Amino acid sequence: MAYLHGVETVEVTNGARPVEVVRSSVIGIVGTAPDADPEKWPLNTPVLTIGGAESVSDLGATGTLADAFDALFAQGVGLTVITVRVEEGAAIADTLSNVVGDVSERTGVNALWSAQALFGVSPRILIAPGFTSQRPSNLANPVVGAMQGFADRRRAVIIADGPNTTKEAAYTYRQDWGSDRIYIVDPGVTVYEGGETVVRPASAYVAGLIARVDRDEGYHYSPSNHEIYGITGTARPIDHFLGDPDTEANYLNEQRIATIVRDQGLRLWGNETTSVEPLNKFLSVRRTHDVVADSIQAAHLWAVDKPFSLQLLVDIAETVNGFLRQMTALGRLLGGRVWLDPAKNTKETWVAGHLYVDYDAEAPAPMQRITFYFNRNTGYYDTLSAKAVAEIARLTA
Template identity: 40%
Template sequence: MANLSFHHGTRLSESNETPVLVQVAQTAVVGLLGTAPDADPIKFPLNTPVLLKGTPTDAEGIGDAGTLKDAIDDVFDQVGAYTIVIRVEEGVDLAATMSNLVGDSTARTGVHALLKCEPMLGIKPRLIAAPGFTSGDGLVANPVVAELVGVLDALRAVAFVDGPDTDDATAILYRQLIGSQRVYVVDPKVLVWDTTTDAYVGRPASARFAGVQARVDKALGFWHSLSNRPINGIGGVSRPVTYGTHSNYLNENHVNTVLNTGESFITWGNRGATGDDLWVFLAVRRTADFINEAIEKAYMEFVDKPFSAANLKLMIESGNSAMRTFVAEGAILGGKVWLNDDLNSPIQLASGRIMLSLDFEPPAPMEDIRFIAHRNIEYYLELTKTALKGAA
């Protein structure tokens, strides 16, 4: 009866019955896998995620050898993003190094070390690249990419992988061996100035594309495409691609590329390595990932609470409030959360199970903008009227 104890004045207590806050996780987090045989083994232990917090000095101790130093530079040329580095042991040859990158799912080595990022660092990478180890000949699938696909699904991440850098036909054959909404193929290589040889050298483009997407996420939002954006720090490409029929041939076959606009080099292409037309755009896949994950995490607040009208109402209101926010930001075109009676029988509810229904639609990139041009000879009348007025 303490609540009825004597009191002279006013009282206030806060109710816990308020909608939960649905928050999107950090999206512009790059994950790089590669080699660095001269790295400080204390700062960069093998198969262990190490977080670089957005400045090149964070990479001190990585060493000059291997692939990671260049990959870090590729990302930081685009934006100072959170970048998680995972160093694998360099093998006696390329095949042995590839095996180290494929890794072991039980020991969580190689690409599977990406799954250690969130428990160790509190964030997880969403933009993955392993430049130098994800290319192929178009005849057999790249083993690192093949192993990486399942990890991407678990992380709700995407990977930027490099094509063969030979010709268009081989690049398309390479892409056809993948088949994942979460894999974005880039071909050809980009040219980067090498200060040791004082010349441009070809370098895999994947890490730079990851950096561009991170920059877009930070500046505009995760629902924006990385296509048609400047690529910093390159002087050309190893195989020029011209705008129009040439770039369309690659993009139509889900191979993304680099164009020279005459003013800058830009990313060009929206499509993941999948035949599913509804999920072909990388921006759509990523938007769905982040919203689905945000809803799942937010609703942990309701787990184990008792069934009550108030809790059910809060669950629905929380979801719809989040959808309104996402619509206002431009992340989705529309969305809603509701309770479908047909999916929630008394037996299911009494067993502690409830099924909420959810829909939303990410905005597709306006990839194909068309015009119909018409002649209008009536403009001659305007011409003569203007001339007559001038004569008067």
């Protein structure tokens, strides 16, 4: 230390750090736009847009991206979107191939991997309207399959469009998937456009709805039972009556397929992903746990490569505990706590520079089913009789 004759102040930065919640509703979209400005929307390159319709004014009117952005903006929120434009092929098979893209060349869906490096954000809601509903050669949709690896590693969810034909076809489509990161919506929606009613994929409308629910209520809320804006109906009528299990809406939900019902507005109806693990079946629980894990992870960059010390361990624990307490107070979590497991944290692991931190937490499940028991009670006739006798006696007194 340098020689000093006098007084100095050294700022010590010990203590818990604030945890900033990661963005929960960044949307990643892959599609076509043949008339787009190629300089602003280069092929197979992630493009970041923030805000409203003015941000995509030079996207052109043709292809799938323009309709998708109309659907997103119809939900009434300013959006953060990572867009990948691909070339429209001569046939749907060619376009599907372009949307899937190449892993090594980072084209199509695989271009989304570059978003974090380019913009510092990664998409958490993935859509490719018009390209996730097909089953080429009666096989699983290749675009959804290509998105799965990204969704698993980047903690994102995929909003996939069902086949938009029959409930039987939707059932067959659903059997291709068993992931808690895939949320299927069937059928498509109708919109009024150019003086006529046309059918559009539902996925972009649902993605925009999720962003709206995140903003207005929080990512721990399910998007189900929320009204979808900007649509006039569904591509086929969906039978629904609250409390009746023998409806198409209930059949689809039982198969873990979300749908859209008409009940005091046109509402998204369905909470469940295609997960084979019952604990992970609810979309809102999956997304909340993702946000918690990513927020805690991102909040500890400051601790990486610091030397082991008691103060450092306490600071990490208190940082996590403080965040879990905050999320619990806000209703995002039911509770949570942190601890160090001595079986994992040995002198061998610490001398190797490896710290293990355990914490638990649980997001609230959506109240998907409410059962009321209506009990007959003829004893109320005794009450009525007593009141009647008293009232008649009063009138005749």
